[in-house]
Amino acid sequence: MFLYKIDKELSLKLTEVSDADRLFELTENARDYLKEWLPWLDFTTQVEDTKEFLKGTMKGYAENRSMTTVILYNGEIVGTAGFNSINWSNKTAYIGYWLGHEYQGKGIMTRVSRALTDYAFNHLKLNKVEIRAAAENKKSRGIPERLGFVEEGRIRQAEWLYDHYVDHIVYGILAEEWDLK
Template sequence: MFKYDICEKTYLKLLDLSDVDELFALTDRSRDTLREWLPFVDDVITVKDTEQFVRNAMQQYANNNGIQAGIYYEGKLAGVIGFHQVNWQHKWTSIGYWLGKDFVGKGLVTNSMKAFIDYAFSYLKLNRIEVRVAVGNIRSRTIPKVLGFHEEGRLRDAEWLYDHHVDQVVYGLTAAEWKKIKSIKGETVAL
């Protein structure tokens, strides 16, 4: 079981079937804000839809092809962060994340990203992480910038959001860059 303590109030845990009801409720309560930038929200109609997502996430982890973790804050499920898939041949992955509307602005995604970056580079021995964010999603675009990712380009009409395409900005970070960032901050990282 994957569990990682970020601080006294926050931890990450591999999603499992015990999370289904809480994850569905979080998605449903935050539907209006999530829908602006996430294309899956209208497909989550019932608890069974969330259960299928969690089952797929558990299978993804079992297949060593990524991880989907719940972000827990003060004992409550606040959001999800995950590796979409892992390209083992080229040693890279991409990260996605979202928070319920009641948990925004607490640094939860930034701190969760730090943990996932360390996990990818130190434990999985990957060399590159990518984040793709819709151009207009300024709040979400801030996170990779703060963490030292480089803006690498813009993908035109890369994502379909319900009734229109949006451009995405691609951010990238390598293991060597992360090691340098950590050493400048005086933090240790074993790569």
């Protein structure tokens, strides 16, 4: 089992189907909050939906296409983060994440994203890490900005969120830039 210790409070663990109950509980508790920026809430209405998602993440990892982890904060699952996809040809990983509402404001996602970026460069030997966030999602955009990612551009109408499109801001950092941090 993959377990990556970040610090005394935080670790990342590869997803397992047994994580479904807790992840679904987090989703239910923050549904309205998460729905502002995540497009999958209407498709996650029962724990079985979360189990299917987890099976998909496990398959992606087994096929070396992605790596999704649960975030453990003081031993408790509080969200997910990982590489939504890994492009081995271009040596690029794309970080995605979400966190239970009650765990925000503790620096968790910044520390997790820093650890994932380190892992991408130092263990996977990738050249670039990207984070994309909705243009109006200031909290999510703050993470790559705090970590020194470069704002590379805007993708217009990149994502459909229930009843409207949102633009995405693309942030990237190269291995040679990360080494300077």
